[in-house]
Amino acid sequence: MGRSPCCEKAHTNKGAWTKEEDERLVSYIRAHGEGCWRALPKAAGLLRCGKSCRLRWMNYLRPDLKRGNFTDAEDELIIRLHGLLGNKWSLIAAQLPGRTDNEIKNYWNTHIKRKLLARGIDPQTHRPVTGAAAAPAAKPDSSDDGGSSSGASAGTTEPRCPDLNLDLSVGPPAAAAPTSTSDSHPQPSVCLCYRLGRQACRCAGPGTPQGFGYLRPLDQGQHI
C-alpha cells in the first residue's frame, strides 16, 4: 500500500539551499517555466526532491515576492481572512499579493497569535478568551491595542467577537461583500474559492447551510 516516495531520498540533498542551487533552479524555471516538479530536479541538474524545488521557488525565489515586514493593513486582513477561512493559508495568501502561504502561516504563528491574545481574543475561534485567563502574559500596553476592548474579559458568552468585521474587500474598502444571502445579486458575483484559484470548489450556492458559499461581487473592472 501507500505511495511511492516522491523522489529517491538516497540521492537528494536536504536542508538549506545553496546559492548555486538557487541559481540553477531560477535559471531553469526562467528558461522552461514551471512545469512538472517531479521531473524538474533532474532536468535542472539538482539533487533535490521536486517538492523541495517547488517549495523553494514558491516561497523564496519567485520574482514577484514581496519581502519585508507585514503592514498593519496586511495584519488586519490576515486576521479577518483567518476568521473566515480558518487555517487555509493558501487561500489567505491568494488575497495578499506577494506573500506566500508559508510566510503567512509563520507570521500568524509568531506574531498575530500573540497580538490577538494580547487583545483578549482567541486566535483559533476569534472569540474573546473566556475568563480572566485572557492573555495573562499580555503586556499591559499592547500599544496597538486598536479598539480591542472587545469586552474581552466581560463577554464570556459572547457568541462572536464583535471586532470581527468580515469585510473581505482587498481593494478599495467600498467594495463591500454582501453578507446577507442577498437573494438577488445585482452585480456579477463569484465564489471566493473560484476567485482564489480553486476552479472546482465544492461551495454550495448562496444560502448554503455549511457556510462555505462565499459570494462576493466583482469589483468594477475586475474579472475572473
Place this chain on the structure above:
DNA sequence: AAGGGATGCAACCGCTCAATT
C-alpha cells in the same frame, strides 16, 4: 563576554485532492 532561553524563518513530512490511466 558568555550562556541559555526565546523567537523567527526556512524547509521537511505526511496527507488530501484532482487529474490521468
Place this chain on the structure above:
DNA sequence: CAATTGAGCGGTTGCATCCCT
C-alpha cells in the same frame, strides 16, 4: 469505476539569530 500519480496544502521541526541575565 478503480487504481495510480503528481501537485499542493497545512502541520511540524530544526537551526540560526536575538535578547536577556
